[in-house]
Amino acid sequence: MKIKDILIWAKLQLQDSCERPQYEAELLLAYSLNKDRIYLMTHENEIVNDIDRYKALISRRVKHEPYEYIVGSVSFYDIYLKVEEGVLVPRPETEILVDLVADIIEKENIATIAEIGVGSGAISIVLARKFSNLKVIATDICDIPLKVAKQNIDIFSLQEQIELRKSNLIDDVDESIELVVSNPPYIAKDFILKSNVVDYEPKEALFGGMVGDELLKQIILDVKAKEIKYLACEMGYDQKEPIRNFVNKIGVKSIQFYKDLAGFDRGFIIKF
Numbered sequence: 001m002k003i004k005d006i007l008i009w010a011k012l013q014l015q016d017s018c019e020r021p022q023y024e025a026e027l028l029l030a031y032s033l034n035k036d037r038i039y040l041m042t043h044e045n046e047i048v049n050d051i052d053r054y055k056a057l058i059s060r061r062v063k064h065e066p067y068e069y070i071v072g073s074v075s076f077y078d079i080y081l082k083v084e085e086g087v088l089v090p091r092p093e094t095e096i097l098v099d100l101v102a103d104i105i106e107k108e109n110i111a112t113i114a115e116i117g118v119g120s121g122a123i124s125i126v127l128a129r130k131f132s133n134l135k136v137i138a139t140d141i142c143d144i145p146l147k148v149a150k151q152n153i154d155i156f157s158l159q160e161q162i163e164l165r166k167s168n169l170i171d172d173v174d175e176s177i178e179l180v181v182s183n184p185p186y187i188a189k190d191f192i193l194k195s196n197v198v199d200y201e202p203k204e205a206l207f208g209g210m211v212g213d214e215l216l217k218q219i220i221l222d223v224k225a226k227e228i229k230y231l232a233c234e235m236g237y238d239q240k241e242p243i244r245n246f247v248n249k250i251g252v253k254s255i256q257f258y259k260d261l262a263g264f265d266r267g268f269i270i271k272f
Helices: 003-013 021-033 037-042 051-062 067-071 094-108 122-130 143-155 214-225 240-250
Strands: 073-076 079-082 112-116 135-140 162-166 179-182 207-209 230-234 254-259 265-271
Touching: 003 021, 003 051, 021 037, 021 051, 021 067, 051 067, 067 073, 079 122, 079 143, 094 122, 094 179, 094 230, 094 265, 112 122, 122 135, 122 143, 122 162, 135 143, 143 162, 179 214, 214 230, 214 240, 240 254, 240 265
Parallel strands: 112 135, 112 179, 135 162, 179 230
Antiparallel strands: 073 079, 230 265, 254 265
16 A cells, blocks of 8 residues: 555544544654655655554554554653653643743752652753753652653763652652752542543543642642742642642742643742
8 A cells, every 4th residue: 555545544544533633644654664754745655565563553543542652752842752651741831841940940050959750751851951060859659750761861861960769759858959840740530631641641640639739739848848949830720829829828938820832820930
């Protein structure tokens, strides 16, 4: 079967499982052939030999498996990272959090930070690449993220800057830390998510409790208790007022909320 014909078939298969079926059909074929998408356009009459391999990839996507798990990598910021089932797929909005934290690190000459919930290592790796003298202690409570994060850290040769540590939040971080950054679980337990998220991505990285903000509040308390100066976190679009009320009760020097590119409230930076 020719490239142009197999793409027509794949697009029809993906019609109900993703928002851009033509685009993902092309991405998966390019991945299967180890070519780029331009190659598909310039060789549309070329015969695809290993059709079964491509059909197996399409079958996985039809079942709503995230594209990033199928190909084993994700684009984040200016790099590609390994991901697999059991590790949260980094989202583009988290790049905003990275930029805000980078501004604080630069302005305050911060030398040591901690990340709660390292996942693939996305946040820690990008920040370590930006600041060659930065030291990061990155924690996670689950083994798979720690394994995948180590692989990504090794790829970028950042072993001297980033230390991985199995820990609940920052319970096992006793070093002097100036800033904590986190994209923690913040979704309410009964919130209905799309199949490609809830059926595949780790629930430990998605759900933050019955209401959703329980873990966020615990992180705030833990960072305050350890007398760390800054906390930067993502949050749910509807959690601004509950978080504002909470920090007003416990007392902080300041809290600044920020929005994502769609205009939704997406996170906050606290100065203690």
